[in-house]
Amino acid sequence: MKIVNTVEQLNAELSNHRQKGIKIGFVPTMGALHAGHLSLVSQAKKKCPVVVCSIFVNPTQFNDKNDLAKYPRTLEKDCQLLQTVACDIVFAPLVEEVYPPNLETKLSLNIGSLTTVLEGEFRPGHFDGMVQVVKRLLDIVQPSHLFMGQKDFQQFTIVQAMINALKLKTKLVVCKTEREKHGLAMSSRNERLLPDHRLRAAIIHKSLLFAKNNLSTLPINKIEQQAIKMLDIQDFKLEYFKIVDGSTLQPVTQVDDHKYIVALVAIWAGEVRLIDNLILKKQGE
Ligand code: AMP
Numbered sequence: 001m002k003i004v005n006t007v008e009q010l011n012a013e014l015s016n017h018r019q020k021g022i023k024i025g026f027v028p029t030m031g032a033l034h035a036g037h038l039s040l041v042s043q044a045k046k047k048c049p050v051v052v053c054s055i056f057v058n059p060t061q062f063n064d065k066n067d068l069a070k071y072p073r074t075l076e077k078d079c080q081l082l083q084t085v086a087c088d089i090v091f092a093p094l095v096e097e098v099y100p101p102n103l104e105t106k107l108s109l110n111i112g113s114l115t116t117v118l119e120g121e122f123r124p125g126h127f128d129g130m131v132q133v134v135k136r137l138l139d140i141v142q143p144s145h146l147f148m149g150q151k152d153f154q155q156f157t158i159v160q161a162m163i164n165a166l167k168l169k170t171k172l173v174v175c176k177t178e179r180e181k182h183g184l185a186m187s188s189r190n191e192r193l194l195p196d197h198r199l200r201a202a203i204i205h206k207s208l209l210f211a212k213n214n215l216s217t218l219p220i221n222k223i224e225q226q227a228i229k230m231l232d233i234q235d236f237k238l239e240y241f242k243i244v245d246g247s248t249l250q251p252v253t254q255v256d257d258h259k260y261i262v263a264l265v266a267i268w269a270g271e272v273r274l275i276d277n278l279i280l281k282k283q284g285e
Contacts, residue, residue, distance in 0.1 A: 001083050003090045007140050010091050014050070018142065023048040026143035026170075028134060031055040031092075032072035032188035033081050036178035040147040041085045043175050052141050053082055054091040056098060061129030067273075072188055091141070098136055105136045111161040117249050118264055119154050119275070122239050130155060131162055138170055146170050151177040151185050153264055153277040154249065177276070179205065185276045197235060197269040204265055207231050208278035211243060211263040215280045220252055231267060239266040239273075246279065259283035 004010050017024060025048030027040045037053075044051040055078055062068035079090055099105055106128075114120075115127040138146065146163075148156045156174050163172055178186045183205030190198060207227040214223050220243050227241045243252050246260030255261065261281040267274055 001079070001087055001090065003079055003092060005091075005093055006097055007093070010052070010089070010140065013089055014052075014141070017050050022050055023144040024141065025051040025145045025147060026137070026141045027051065027053045027087075027147045028137050029053060029055055030057045030071065030188065031078050032074050032191070033078045034178075034186045034188065034190075036149055036151060036186040038081060038085045039178050040149060040175050041082065041087050043173065044145065044147045045086055047173070048143075048145055050088050051086075052089045052091055052143065053087050054093070054137055054141070056091075056093055056133070056137070058098070058129060058133040059095060060099075060132055061126050063123050063125050070192070072191060098133065098140075105132055107131055107135055107162075109162055109165050111158065111165055112248075114154070114158050114161055114249055117154075118240060118242060118244070119266065122266060127154075127158055131158060134159055135162065135166075138168065143170055145173055147173050147175055149177060150174050150279075151187070151276070153246075153262060157247075157249065183209075185274075187274065189272050189274065192272045193269055197272070200233060200236070201269050201274060203230060203233060203236075204267060204274060204276050205278075207241065207265065208263050208276060212278055212280045215255060215261070220255070227263070227265075231265070235270050237268040239268070241265045243280065246282065255281065 002013055004013060025044030027044055029037050041051055041053055057071050059068055075092060082090055120127055160172050180186060182202040184201045207230045211223050211227055224241055224243060231238045243263045244250060245252055245258050246262040252258050252261055262277055262279050264277040
């Protein structure tokens, strides 16, 4: 496994593969890797002979400076973990490498309300920064396939919209959410949870399963109300629990009017903000 820090070094590693038209898989991460990230790399390895994983804590997507400062950074351990899943190249650039002063990297995309609802409401500017870094990293790595987790549902939905809007050639592959034993979605932030909060955070997945199990029997607003009640527990503070159309991210009222429905939740467990989601309906499933 090669570890590179600059675009020049990365190009030197990839130019041969690019010339031969070998498929390059790309897994962008912010590090502090866990089994969820590693599953993306493993899936990438199945599809692409060469896999690049980037580790870059992107400052432009943090609307909260404190969150950025507290974001865990564990590069050495991350590289050891990536080696266990046969990652080929780790790209761990400095901020100046991703955002050189002489390069305009901001994007303005017309992708409707996808960026302003849900996470967009609570983390203003977050998706502008996310889209900016993903586009910049795609320009640098030039992968044939991009692997992202369903865990960040709105994120991959927006990235797909960006790929469509800019007619990029990279194919997005969405990988299932890896969970801890009791159901909590794996996240780099879980390490910061108090042990008691981590245990009780299992209620998040339970509330999503409740929504899925009752989709055909209870009205949507009742499901949301019940789920909100389930999540009203000590030291936890809910931001949203919403059932929306999986394509538009707009609210659902009649289940039969939609082919694709997803429930999304964001909640603070003490000082730690957690998000999760579950697909409730997808035509053909
Ligand atoms: P992050 O480092 O949190 O920015 O995540 C990098 C990538 O890993 C994103 O595509 C995430 O959706 C994905 N990811 C994060 N957590 C999980 C998980 N529990 N299961 C699968 N993929 C995940």
